[in-house]
Amino acid sequence: MEIMTQEQFAERQGRRQPSGGHQQLDEAVQAIIRQVQQDGDRALFDLTAQFDGVQLADLAVSRPEINAARENVTDAFMDALAEARDNITAFHEAQQEASWFLEQTNAKQLGQKVTPIEKVGLYIPGGTAAYPSTVLMNAIPARIAGVKQIIMTTPPGPDGRISDEVLAAADLAGVTAIYKLGGAQAIAALAYGTESIDRVSKITGPGNAYVARAKKWVYGDVAIDMIAGPSEICIVADDTAPPSFAAADLLSQAEHDTDAAAICITNSSSEAKAIQAEIEKQIDQLERKAIIDQAFDQHGAIVVVNRLDEAFDIVNDLAPEHLQLMLADAGAYVDRVQNAGAIFLGHYSPEPLGDYFAGPNHTLPTSGTAKFASPLGVYDFIKRTSIIEYSASALEQAADQIDRLARSEQLTAHANSVQIRKEANHAAKRSQS
Amino acid sequence: MEIMTQEQFAERQGRRQPSGGHQQLDEAVQAIIRQVQQDGDRALFDLTAQFDGVQLADLAVSRPEINAARENVTDAFMDALAEARDNITAFHEAQQEASWFLEQTNAKQLGQKVTPIEKVGLYIPGGTAAYPSTVLMNAIPARIAGVKQIIMTTPPGPDGRISDEVLAAADLAGVTAIYKLGGAQAIAALAYGTESIDRVSKITGPGNAYVARAKKWVYGDVAIDMIAGPSEICIVADDTAPPSFAAADLLSQAEHDTDAAAICITNSSSEAKAIQAEIEKQIDQLERKAIIDQAFDQHGAIVVVNRLDEAFDIVNDLAPEHLQLMLADAGAYVDRVQNAGAIFLGHYSPEPLGDYFAGPNHTLPTSGTAKFASPLGVYDFIKRTSIIEYSASALEQAADQIDRLARSEQLTAHANSVQIRKEANHAAKRSQS
Incomplete structure (x- = not known):
């Protein structure tokens, strides 16, 4: 991980190219969408055979499959999942909005009626990986909003199965239907419907480049949560931050993906060096070292600034997905943050606490979109209707x-x-x- | 206007084609976006000459131009505008969200911080028409949210001028900068910035097909409010509804545009005939008769149902932008409405009351998107950041x-x-x- 000045960092950021060059991908994605619109379920079976390497007999996950999954996972895992669910539920319940009336007289009545979206689709990545936490983070706010049909799709492994942990999480979180289906074909099926999959009004959840571009294409016909980019962390640290903690957190972010960005900003050059040294020490013990090395090379930086104030200028310009304030008086700096997905305060609030457990949503705006977007929340699953009576x-x-x-x-x-x-x-x- | 049964109406709706076939338009729009990204202001001057037929010396509207506009408009117009502004402000202030903390102990702190978006762009249609009400409806919620820079663009007429009414409304509503710029080039300039126009984080406001497709293309790089389609009204009327009122309201919606939809659903066939007769009577006195005729032919209907309950099944499936409940006991039916942009209750709450004056926003979800989208509001101009401290x-x-x-x-x-x-x-x- 390279140590650099604010000017060097600004110069490197300036060299970045705006997003674009999706043409080949877009053509492939649009062809898949058209195929699903035309051929319905048949297209879904064909595309699943082609992309996931499995010829399914049925797209829907059956109740016995879900029951078996719940028996296959450990009690300790279910305990952890249930505690996370309780925390996520408590936080998101605070986001509920009530209908209201501004004036209510014989002459005039003005109000805002809040109604849940009726049907939503959740896309959960799958195949070789399993993300039960993502299931909770998408399904729980939908359920709290009052969504009646929460339809989940996730790609099957080559054995035609879905991870036990993901199925157990879906069942725990109140998902109402689950399909073995991934990629752009899943987004198309949710957006336009097929014989076996109901058309939904909104699609949420992360995915690979096919999924992300398919979401952009169907946007307008249905709502989507966001077009998610690679994950990011930005840590602002002073010399009270334990370097081993900061190093572990930068490493944890970078293990996601070679495109993940891990940036630390500090007003102490000795802190910068100590964190750099800790990274070197810890990285060799990690399973995903190769991914982390590449992510750090391309998108990692330890930026040394003269004053903490300058750190917040960088932060607000980056609008990071995750912002850790590892400062002696972290709370005093919250008001300096204009743009961030989530702020983690102090030395004992690492990003994985938010990813899995504390309660706020882990679906956060990436790639600078925290300048205009919010974490996924109950507000994503309701809509408002104005009421006017004179x-x-x-x-x-x-x-x-x-x-x-x-x-x-x-x-x-x-x-x-x-x-x-x-x-x-x-x-x-x-x-x- | 044709009278039909529920089955006949369902059959006609079923024949409608899903949106699509934008390829030529999209190519033109993408070329414009690239031109603006590459050539900045120069592209804006060139494209304005090409599309608006005027060679501008300056894109920005100057303070003296705004002052002159305020002197040119009548006092009666300014009075009406100021009263509308006050009503819009009162309603939207009720939408403000505060930051909150769920737990605040020594052990844990979880919260949600609400921050305004820093810079937004408002697109206001122009050229031959002028929409001062649209300026208020977009700028006021942004100002209440706390947006610092509210940048408005609107196409100039062939004389290089902007309507006095639009400039006066912008000044009254707190717009911070105004540019003479329309079409896809305005959307591109707001999304990516040029020498003279600041890049914004969110773009709102209606526009023609170029503007709508450009918004779809820049979506993701910036936020947008929605991709607006043609305007719609759905009236549910029983035999207490004065036929002349219902007819006038259907006519008012259809004057917008030949693609506008005006649908009346009633449980009384004599009411249906009376409304039909009133339409024939009133239409000849209207300036936009030709537009209305075409809109009614393509998208108008008076649907007769057996029971009011069936009317609400049609309503929820249509998810109309504007819904008027012209019923003896209109308030009792609000809970039957799952999907609508705005509900107007009773015989004395016609849609123009909401378009101009009552206070709720007139930017509403069209084309069935009320199944997942809300009226434009203060919530569109803020974003949330989670706060986690353990x-x-x-x-x-x-x-x-x-x-x-x-x-x-x-x-x-x-x-x-x-x-x-x-x-x-x-x-x-x-x-x-």
């Missing part, structure tokens, strides 16, 4: 103002819809009673 | 559970980041103090 007299009072505004936009039928009520007020009152 | 002892208690979950996902460096703290707890406490 009495005859309240409308009459407003009629001339509405008329003026409508005419300024040359929308005379709009003006007429109000004027006809004003003029016919008495007659209308008779026909209303 | 003490050393709280983390130690959680460590083994986190370890189990991380190992189930084969992320051993994640497990290590927690274990290293558990093991080094005492040493760490010393270095922390």
